[in-house]
Amino acid sequence: MKGSASYAAQLRKEINYTKIPVDPVEIAIQKGIEVSEDDAEGYTGMLLVVDGEALISVKKALREPSRKKFTVAHELGHFTIPGHITPERTSFQCSDKDISSFGKADNREFEANWFASELLMPEEHFKKRVQYKDLSKSLLDALCAEFGTSLTATGMRCITFKPEYAMVYSENSRINWFHIGEEFKYFLDVRPGSPVHKDSFAYDFFKGTAIPDSFNEVPSNAWTGDSKFRNSSKVMEMSIGSSTYNHVLTFLFVDHEEDDEEVYDDDPDDYGELDGYMKFRK
């Protein structure tokens, strides 16, 4: 859960760590935790605590440094968040899926990921980099480079501060998981396991067709089954695919282009405190 992110801020504060990009190995060492890269079988990241000594092991074969960093940060999460390591549970062995899934449920793997996200992309630095900007591929690339984080982790972090967006992660033409910003008010038809819709750019990527790396309008049924979906609102999709892993990260938002006719038809309550003039703004 997102509350676990505050433990990451606390940890940085405790050791007075202010460097960007954050190096979680340095933080682990400062906490007296040994970090090693190993020919891991059966896990991507592992935390082991024995007799007060802690060890983090990361799969050596991980290709991207950003994934290694996130894995170390994730294991630091298990080490730091109260209730993860207990007298009964002294180790975590985490899979790729554990380290790349975010959700709202009360789940230790999700908690460790929210922790890693805040540890590597501290709110006080990250928020001001995204707050007043539109999400774009170039912004995401710049953030990945600045914070040394993967596109998936960076995209997730963006949605925390740009809650009008949603993100869907699909693999091998099927929805794997999704995260919806708190201000994204539409229903998304993105059940994990279901195939990506043929009207989406994500579908085109899996079919091997070149897709734009910017936001473009798609038919609303490509992502939403919302029966109340307004005709004047456009579903905008930016999908970024990885051929190496055969996965696609899709960002979505709804563009409300209200025409005059709709303004007349609308329930005035929708406008709350806005005065009449404001309704006709372009």
Ligand SMILES: [Zn+2]
């Ligand atoms: Zn884990």
